[in-house]
Amino acid sequence: xxxxxxxxxxxxxxxxxxxxxxxxxxxxxxxxxxxxxxxxxxxxxxxxxxxxxxxxxxxxxxxxxxxxxxxxxxxxxxxxxxxxxxxxxxxxxxxxxxxxxxxxxxxxxxxxxxxxxxxxxxxxxxxxxxxxxxxxxxxxxxxxxxxxxxxxxxxxxxxxxxxxxxxxxxxxxxxxxxxxxxxxxxxxxxxxxxxxxxxxxxxxxxxxxx
Numbered sequence: 001x002x003x004x005x006x007x008x009x010x011x012x013x014x015x016x017x018x019x020x021x022x023x024x025x026x027x028x029x030x031x032x033x034x035x036x037x038x039x040x041x042x043x044x045x046x047x048x049x050x051x052x053x054x055x056x057x058x059x060x061x062x063x064x065x066x067x068x069x070x071x072x073x074x075x076x077x078x079x080x081x082x083x084x085x086x087x088x089x090x091x092x093x094x095x096x097x098x099x100x101x102x103x104x105x106x107x108x109x110x111x112x113x114x115x116x117x118x119x120x121x122x123x124x125x126x127x128x129x130x131x132x133x134x135x136x137x138x139x140x141x142x143x144x145x146x147x148x149x150x151x152x153x154x155x156x157x158x159x160x161x162x163x164x165x166x167x168x169x170x171x172x173x174x175x176x177x178x179x180x181x182x183x184x185x186x187x188x189x190x191x192x193x194x195x196x197x198x199x200x201x202x203x204x205x206x207x208x209x210x
Contacts, residue, residue: 030050048106048154050103051102061168063169067138070209071166071207074207094108095107096111099157106155109136112197133196133197134163135162137155139168160178171204172185186204187203
C-alpha cells in the first residue's frame with residue numbers, strides 16, 4: 001500500500017517509469033465499451049490508451065475526503081473572484097475522457113476546467129471530453145503505487161498542465177508538470193497554481209486542516 005511509502009521514493013518512481021502500470025487487459029477498448037460494463041459489482045474501471053484497468057472499490061477514508069473537501073473549498077473561493085467567463089470546478093471522481101483513439105478515460109478527485117472546456121460540454125455530460133487545467137489526485141489507504149503512478153502518467157501524457165498528488169498521511173502535495181521537474185510542498189509552505197489558475201495561492205496546512 002502506498003500510504004506507508006516514502007514520498008520521495010514514490011516521486012522517483014513516477015519520474016523514472018516509462019509504463020510501470022500493469023494493464024489488466026491487452027485488448028484495446030473504447031469509452032463506449034467502458035460505459036457498457038456493470039457499475040454495481042464493486043469494481044472501479046478506467047481506460048489507459050485503450051487498455052482496461054480494474055480495481056476493487058474501497059472507502060476513500062477520512063483523510064482523503066477531508067483533503068478533497070478543503071481543496072475544493074479553496075478553489076471555489078478563488079473561482080468566485082475570477083471574471084466571466086469562468087471555468088468550472090468538479091469534484092468527487094469526476095469522469096474525463098482525456099484522449100481518443102485509443103481512449104483514456106479516468107475519474108479525477110478534484111479538477112478545474114477552463115471556460116472553453118466547460119462550454120464545449122453539455123451540462124448533463126456524463127464524461128467531460130477534454131483535459132482539465134488542474135487535476136488533483138488524493139492518495140487513499142487502498143491505493144497502490146501501481147495505480148497512482150499510472151494515473152499521474154496518464155494525466156501528463158494527455159497534456160494536463162498541472163497535476164497535484166496529495167498525500168494525506170505525510171501531509172504533502174507534489175506538483176507535476178509535463179515540461180518541468182516535480183516540486184513537493186509541506187504544511188510549512190504555500191502552494192500556487194500559477195499561471196493556469198491566475199492568482200490562486202493557499203497554505204498547504206489548510207488542505208489538511210492543520
